[in-house]
Amino acid sequence: MSEPTEQAGVCDVSELKDEAGKLDAADELAALRERFVLDDVTYLDGNSLGALPAGVPARVADVVRRQWGELRIRSWEESGWWTAPERIGDRIAPLVGAAAGQIVVGDSTSVNVFKALVAAVRMAGEDGTGRDEILVDATTFPADGYIAESAARMTGCALRPVTPAEVPSALGDRTAAVLLNHVDYRTGRLHDLPALTAAVHEAGAYVVWDLCHSAGALPVGLDEYGVDLAVGCTYKYLNGGPGSPAYLYVRHGLQDRFDSPLPGWNSHAEPFGMRPGYIPAAGASRGRVGTPDILSLLALEAALQVWDGVSVEAVRAKSLALTDFFLRCVGEYVLDGRVESLTPAAHAERGSQVALRCDDAGDVMKRLIERGVVGDFRAPDVLRFGFTPLYVGFADVERAARVLAETLV
Numbered sequence: 164m165s166e167p168t169e170q171a172g173v174c175d176v177s178e179l180k181d182e183a184g185k186l187d188a189a190d191e192l193a194a195l196r197e198r199f200v201l202d203d204v205t206y207l208d209g210n211s212l213g214a215l216p217a218g219v220p221a222r223v224a225d226v227v228r229r230q231w232g233e234l235r236i237r238s239w240e241e242s243g244w245w246t247a248p249e250r251i252g253d254r255i256a257p258l259v260g261a262a263a264g265q266i267v268v269g270d271s272t273s274v275n276v277f278k279a280l281v282a283a284v285r286m287a288g289e290d291g292t293g294r295d296e297i298l299v300d301a302t303t304f305p306a307d308g309y310i311a312e313s314a315a316r317m318t319g320c321a322l323r324p325v326t327p328a329e330v331p332s333a334l335g336d337r338t339a340a341v342l343l344n345h346v347d348y349r350t351g352r353l354h355d356l357p358a359l360t361a362a363v364h365e366a367g368a369y370v371v372w373d374l375c376h377s378a379g380a381l382p383v384g385l386d387e388y389g390v391d392l393a394v395g396c397t398y399k400y401l402n403g404g405p406g407s408p409a410y411l412y413v414r415h416g417l418q419d420r421f422d423s424p425l426p427g428w429n430s431h432a433e434p435f436g437m438r439p440g441y442i443p444a445a446g447a448s449r450g451r452v453g454t455p456d457i458l459s460l461l462a463l464e465a466a467l468q469v470w471d472g473v474s475v476e477a478v479r480a481k482s483l484a485l486t487d488f489f490l491r492c493v494g495e496y497v498l499d500g501r502v503e504s505l506t507p508a509a510h511a512e513r514g515s516q517v518a519l520r521c522d523d524a525g526d527v528m529k530r531l532i533e534r535g536v537v538g539d540f541r542a543p544d545v546l547r548f549g550f551t552p553l554y555v556g557f558a559d560v561e562r563a564a565r566v567l568a569e570t571l572v
């Protein structure tokens with residue numbers, strides 16, 4: 164990182180600004196920003212709450228006024244409310260490399276982690292070999308860890324937290340299920356989904372991937388790599404809105420064996436039969452529980468239209484270019500030693516965010532936000548910047564690094 168002499172500083176600034184302009188001019192995805200409601204703020208928190216897609220307000224108004232206000236109960240059929248969880252699941256499917264019929268949308272990520280993990284342990288128990296251990300990502304988003312602990316107690320399993328790198332050596336005859344985060348929410352590290360999934364299968368166990376920080380930012384390849392179960396939220400890179408419902412993927416070959424710990428009338432083979440005994444529906448619908456939250460679901464459906472004609476590969480290429488450029492600008496602008504990147508330099512290990520360790524990170528982020536650069540702070544000392552290729556450009560990146568440097572002086 165360079166010395167901050169006045170001269171060098173000024174020179175670097177105009178060079179990097181220039182370069183940002185050229186990169187923006189050459190960016191094939193640049194026009195997609197118009198599909199969102201945005202202002203002059205440099206918004207680098209789309210990995211926590213995606214920006215508002217421009218088509219959502221009118222769609223929500225129609226759902227409320229016409230579908231609910233005028234059609235009322237008829238909308239379950241006529242407006243497609245009843246089938247929305249599967250229909251919207253099929254819209255998410257290509258974004259995570261899944262064929263249709265394997266994803267259902269509903270409930271929170273936390274609830275879906277519970278369904279998936281207990282179902283995975285139950286599958287592992289079917290062959291009677293006494294598998295009684297769950298491995299959980301020791302670096303996981305905390306909620307997944309809390310749920311894994313409870314799921315382990317309920318299923319009579321031992322819970323063993325291990326880092327993703329330790330998973331291959333921790334797997335064994337006792338392993339029933341493994342719960343992993345695809346991208347580390349704190350550091351932005353991307354884990355090797357193909358290799359880890361293969362290792363879990365080699366050991367005869369089942370894997371559950373949490374895609375919260377990867378879906379919508381990079382190709383996932385659920386079908387290609389034979390992932391068993393996956394969950395993810397829709398309010399981060401998928402821009403579904405605050406608290407928008409999450410999704411659950413159960414691969415075709417396992418759907419008949421998916422024994423939900425939360426059976427509901429919505430996942431009954433005959434939901435309107437109102438029978439006392441539970442018979443699970445076929446297919447992805449088996450992951451449903453109760454009445455779906457239609458307003459949020461349909462806001463999400465409208466939000467997903469921003470993906471029309473967009474390739475996830477192009478999004479990934481731009482994401483890497485954005486994070487590369489940010490790391491370079493930070494390297495040029497910020498005093499040596501003032502921040503330290505926790506995000507891997509290798510592309511194969513990087514998600515779509517950059518995490519910088521920094522003393523007084525909480526205060527630094529407050530000052531950045533006051534100056535119109537919005538990232539977030541994760542205790543105790545991490546600044547997180549999320550790069551959402553659909554609406555973040557290279558000029559945003561240069562500005563964020565420059566304001567950061569000025570804030571840290």
Ligand SMILES: *Cc1c(COP(=O)(O)O)cnc(C)c1O
Pocket residue numbers: 271272273274303304306307344348373375376396409
């Ligand atoms: C954001 C996130 C969650 C959030 O779960 P909710 O149930 O929506 O609160 C869960 N897991 C991971 C890895 C996340 O990044």
